[in-house]
Amino acid sequence: MLFRILGHLRVQEAVEVRSPTRRAILTALLLRSGHPIGMTELAELLWDDPPSSAGANIRSHFTGLRRDLDRAMPGLSHRIKTCRGIRSGYRIEAGPEEVDLPTFVQQSRQGSACLARGEVDRAITVLEDALVLWRGPFGQDLPMTRWFDAHATGLRNGRLDTYEDLFTALLIAGRTEMLSYRIETVIAEAPYRQRLWELLAAVYCVQGDSAGALSVLKRCRTVLVEDLGLDVPPSVEAIRGAALTWDGDEALRLVVGAAAARPRPRVAGAVAGHEAARPLRAAPAPRLTFQERTG
Numbered sequence: 365m366l367f368r369i370l371g372h373l374r375v376q377e378a379v380e381v382r383s384p385t386r387r388a389i390l391t392a393l394l395l396r397s398g399h400p401i402g403m404t405e406l407a408e409l410l411w412d413d414p415p416s417s418a419g420a421n422i423r424s425h426f427t428g429l430r431r432d433l434d435r436a437m438p439g440l441s442h443r444i445k446t447c448r449g450i451r452s453g454y455r456i457e458a459g460p461e462e463v464d465l466p467t468f469v470q471q472s473r474q475g476s477a478c479l480a481r482g483e484v485d486r487a488i489t490v491l492e493d494a495l496v497l498w499r500g501p502f503g504q505d506l507p508m509t510r511w512f513d514a515h516a517t518g519l520r521n522g523r524l525d526t527y528e529d530l531f532t533a534l535l536i537a538g539r540t541e542m543l544s545y546r547i548e549t550v551i552a553e554a555p556y557r558q559r560l561w562e563l564l565a566a567v568y569c570v571q572g573d574s575a576g577a578l579s580v581l582k583r584c585r586t587v588l589v590e591d592l593g594l595d596v597p598p599s600v601e602a603i604r605g606a607a608l609t610w611d612g613d614e615a616l617r618l619v620v621g622a623a624a625a626r627p628r629p630r631v632a633g634a635v636a637g638h639e640a641a642r643p644l645r646a647a648p649a650p651r652l653t654f655q656e657r658t659g
Contacts, residue, residue, distance in 0.1 A: 366437075366462035367394055370519070371499030373506075379436035385410060386429040388506050389422070393444070393456040394463055395515060400445075400453035409511035426454065464497045465519075471497075472526045475533075479623055484533045491530040498523060524554050531563045532623045535570065536616070543567050544576075555587055558597065562622070565603045569615035577607035577615075 368374040373387045381387045388410055392401060401409075407418035415421070430441035443457045460466035471494035478487035503516035527550050534543050547564045554560065561584035568576035581604050588594045599622065606615040 365464050365467070367458055368464045368497075368499070369394055370464045370468060370497050370502055372504065375433065375436040375440070379432075381429070381432045383425065383428060383432075384505065384507065385421070385425050386432060388512070389425055389429055390456070391506060391512075393454065394458060394465070397456060397458050397460075397463060397466075400447040400455040402453035406454070409509060410507060412509050468494050468497045468526075469522070472522065472529075475526070476529050479529050479533050484537045487533040488530065488537060488539070491526055491533065494526055495523070495530065524550065524557060524560075528557070528559050528563065529623075531560070532619060535563060535567060535619055536623070538570075540567055540571060556592065558584070558588065558600065559622075559626075561587070562599055562603050563619065565600075565607065566615045566619050569603070569607050569610075570612045572610070572612060574607045574610050578604070581607065 366376065367390075368377070369391050373381055373391055375381065375390075381390055389406065392406065392409055403419055403422060406422055407414035410422070411418065426444070430444060433440040433443065445455050445457065447453050447455055460470070471490050475487045475491035475494060478484070478490060501516070502519045503512050506512050506516075508516075531543065531547055531550075534540065544564060544567045547560055547567065551557070551560050551564065561580060565577040565580040565584070568574070568580060581600060584600060585596055588596055588600075599618070602618050603615060606612075606618065
């Protein structure tokens with residue numbers, strides 16, 4: 365992978381661009397791969413309130429960025445193109461296979477499609493591969509301007525959507541060892557994602573731990589009602605009903621049905637210049653039983 369932006373920005377796997385402004389410029393070019401960014405837009409994405417010297421600063425940083433790229437790989441600076449005319453500005457030439465973000469988008473979309481078709485083992489493999497590309501939060505070494513903050517939010521949501529699809533596939537496949545722990549680690553990062561709470565409670569139900577499921581749902585209720593002031597949604601109440609009746613089959617059916625009915629979001633849809641995941645038409649939910657999935 366030539367350019368990695370899902371985490372700390374890296375070129376050629378290990379080479380770091382030291383200047384924060386140069387990192388921001390290179391990241392912006394990669395987010396708009398193949399499309400030019402004009403000088404005015406570059407200034408606005410680098411600074412919420414651009415200084416009067418923004419143009420001169422940017423030109424100076426492009427000189428330094430070209431040196432950084434040649435340090436990573438001789439001749440790599442030629443990937444940065446200066447565009448003139450109506451579409452004046454700067455762009456970078458990088459194929460989808462050379463940047464981790466479009467690879468993640470493609471794999472996430474493919475895994476989601478496999479899950480919708482009921483190909484859960486294939487979905488698990490593809491979704492795990494997609495999430496491995498993440499080496500940390502996007503944007504942690506970039507200026508948190510409005511432009512970059514919007515992209516960080518969109519990419520974070522795309523990553524969390526992918527985790528939800530993966531956890532759903534693992535549960536349907538009966539591969540629940542350490543699954544509750546994995547879901548808890550993501551809930552710690554995103555406690556207001558209702559779907560994660562439902563999946564965690566369903567794991568306990570399928571494992572026959574009704575008390576554990578009810579404990580999870582109590583925590584979920586605290587988050588939704590006390591923190592956010594929301595009513596408990598029917599989907600959470602449905603999982604609670606399965607827990608109260610010790611019905612692992614019903615919990616699993618609820619997970620499968622939700623996976624089939626849930627519209628697939630546009631993964632990384634905030635990122636211009638990369639093809640985002642299209643909404644998928646869900647396949648009919650298979651009628652699985654707890655015994656079939658656990659043996």
